[in-house]
Amino acid sequence: MFTFSATGLTTPPMIIYPGKRLKAEIAASVPPEWGIGISDTGWMKAEVFQDYICNVLHPSLVKNNIKFPIILFVDGHSTHLTYELSDICKELKIILICLYPNATRILQPADVSAFKPIKSGWKKVVLKWRTDNLNCILGKDKFAPILEEVVKDYAREKTITDGFRATGLYPFNPDSIDFSKCLGGQNQKQEDEKYNRQPQPMGYETFQNILGEEKIKLFQNFCGKTDDDCTDFILLHKLWKEFHTVRKEPEKNTSRGESNELDPTEYQDEFNLTTIENQLELGQNNIHMSEPSVPTEPNLEDLDREYFEWKRIGKDRYKRY
Incomplete structure (x- = not known):
């Protein structure tokens, strides 16, 4: 180095x-x-x-x-x-x-x-x-x-x-x-795609690795008073406390054998409803709701064909899809 x-x-x-x-x-x-x-x-x-x-x-x-x-x-x-x-x-x-x-x-x-x-x-x-x-x-x-x-x-x-x-x-x-x-064809295109991605939120493990084990131990034993005139310490302690609280909340149902992972489908209907409402408020009229289908009359030829097929191969072997 x-x-x-x-x-x-x-x-x-x-x-x-x-x-x-x-x-x-x-x-x-x-x-x-x-x-x-x-x-x-x-x-x-x-x-x-x-x-x-x-x-x-x-x-x-x-x-x-x-x-x-x-x-x-x-x-x-x-x-x-x-x-x-x-x-x-x-x-x-x-x-x-x-x-x-x-x-x-x-x-x-x-x-x-x-x-x-x-x-x-x-x-x-x-x-x-x-x-x-x-x-x-x-x-x-x-x-x-x-x-x-x-x-x-x-x-x-x-x-x-x-x-x-x-x-x-x-x-x-x-x-x-x-x-x-920096310029040049495919490499530049890949770089543009990389930097146009949405930033990922920082997880607790990344936050812990940046601070180090010694600083985490200080936060665990911190009682709210410090002699140091350090605003950074107070701010980082608040961030650590928020991370610590968020990590504990999903664990409340683990004693009953439930998973501590959040189910992304749990809020799917609420998310879709909110999205539609927001689009309507913004005046976006590009949402097309499908009309209910109108029942049609059965086709007699198809019914006759299925009946003869059922008679030919037997009731137990015939499956209608």
């Missing part, structure tokens, strides 16, 4: 290893100022990103005498949008700004310019290492030293500053963005 500055500075990155524990020789191979993260899958987690902000990024900025507050642009990954992270960044004077979704290819300097030479350099350095170490395996203990060499040789200041300029972030200039990457 990398963070680049508009001045061309590359802050110490963090390497996230998969697993539960990390061997001592692997940890020793990582440069001292770099961060080490561990997750089950090797992918980003909220706790790992918070550790990176507190123990890697912020100390590096202080060491380089960067003036605070600073702006940190992040993508819309869920690990970057937790309430704990917001509190941490507020305390450290780091302003988080989330870039537009599905737009990192034109708005994120790392994707626009910085990562391409790093990826190219990684292939070259790895190929050279394999050539020089034919009988060795490229394991986790070799990863950090190789990456350090790549960052040193291929993360150039000019490339990084050009990325910020091309995305219009610094100097701020929306006209610098290459919007041609």
Whole structure:
């Protein structure tokens, strides 16, 4: 995980290893100022990103005498949008700004310019290492030293500053963005359909994941008094209380073996009636009620045909549809 500055500075990155524990020789191979993260899958987690902000990024900025507050642009990954992270960044004077979704290819300097030479350099350095170490395996203990060499040789200041300029972030200039990457046939049509969808309401699980377990525990033990001059806490507690109340209401009939899920057909007649009434009030005359069917005289030929069929195959085997 990398963070680049508009001045061309590359802050110490963090390497996230998969697993539960990390061997001592692997940890020793990582440069001292770099961060080490561990997750089950090797992918980003909220706790790992918070550790990176507190123990890697912020100390590096202080060491380089960067003036605070600073702006940190992040993508819309869920690990970057937790309430704990917001509190941490507020305390450290780091302003988080989330870039537009599905737009990192034109708005994120790392994707626009910085990562391409790093990826190219990684292939070259790895190929050279394999050539020089034919009988060795490229394991986790070799990863950090190789990456350090790549960052040193291929993360150039000019490339990084050009990325910020091309995305219009610094100097701020929306006209610098290459919007041609957004245009194009079927992809644009799919994007339009995606953004024209009705927004989905937030569920309790999503709300809980954003706040985190510690904040939920505080809400559960909250008695209505706080010494903190924090309007956000009171507002979030009210939202949590509403979620908690709504979640309990469907469970009132579960003791009798009834399902706690709402039946969408329960209000179907009421919804249809309301819809028709609203349309009539708005003067919409496009509702056509079907007229009752008029009974017709029976066809004698059809009755005779059915009677003879019944006589031919027997009463028990004949079924009239």
